[in-house]
Amino acid sequence: MEKKTLILGVGNLLLKDEGVGIHVIRALEKETLPAHVTLMDGGTGGLHLISWLTGYDHIIMVDATLDTHPPGTVRLIRPKYASDYPPLMSAHEIGLRDMIETMILTGDLPEVHLIVVSAANLNEVNMELTPKVEASIPEVIKVIRELI
Template structure:
């Protein structure tokens, strides 16, 4: 079965909590993935290069750290419309700007997913380092479980 659902983890693993999304994807991979119909993508800081990795996938669930005026470790979910309005991307970040650029390229080619959901977690520590902060480390399993549950809902046709 060809993958049709995408789960993308974004972030820079060298800046502690900035790499949160990649940690979530790695957590899912270590537990055997989410099935043959789901492509897990370590988007890292790929930016524009994500377009080729995401073509043919719909819906796409994105996990990333997001700078919001909210408590560190809090989880926020945004829609594709929210992303386009810039509500989830309040931080100037190379990979987040690149993700929106990748979506624009996919739109131009008629390959953009109709459904995108963004799972953002507010970071506690963006200093150099490869380990997540004690605030975000326990959130990996929680967000992975929420993404897995959402994938199950989407499989059941409850994609609204």
Template structure:
């Protein structure tokens, strides 16, 4: 079922993989948490954030959780930061840790984000700097999944990176529940 064929009742019951700007005007998101997967889907492990969002889209998620495939969006994602009070990013990192390691960071500045691996590096960090210039900044959380290499022109994930996705989703859902309790 596509978003355009869902009724308003359906929108209230199940989280949505956001795919259009119109969604931002359909629902009050002050009580919602956005899970934002970023990365380049065509660069192997570097796209793990996008793969994770695709897996979350198959699950029955709490109604206060929205998910978004942010791709390499950069400044195109700024309206998310105006709409949500709490945002959980998911991205790949080459931090020297064992492949598939999941880490949670609380970035306060763009420089707190780990070095990105492809073209979304400049856009993401610049966008985060712009967020900190906004009147109201959301609370940001960043889950990283450690990778060893970037392989251009493939959508395949390394086995350890792929195995990390369900574990990361479990941690994200747990954090979402905790954050939801803080909002209420």
């Protein structure tokens, strides 16, 4: 039996690369996915998403991170605790960590994969991704397809 899977893109579309998770969801909406997979635009995330996340066996989150890797670098992380999450340095970071901690405490945390894309710019107001981050979207989709 296939795992009921949620692909959750989080981020702020108004802050350039910060919105990469949402751009990935929009790209996946144009593709054919297995019936056991659901897509969700999680916006800026947070505790309000918990009720939407229950009932899934597997959650794949896609988000931007500001780190030492070159912009557009795609990494797959299997976090077990909120402290395992990389520094996302975005407006929704605290909400996502709180959400994961709450799900751990309630015993409702399913299998989680986090796909992070190293961002070039998280602060400029613009709805377009930088070229290197935009070019990473096919790689993110490839990783997602391998996980589902």
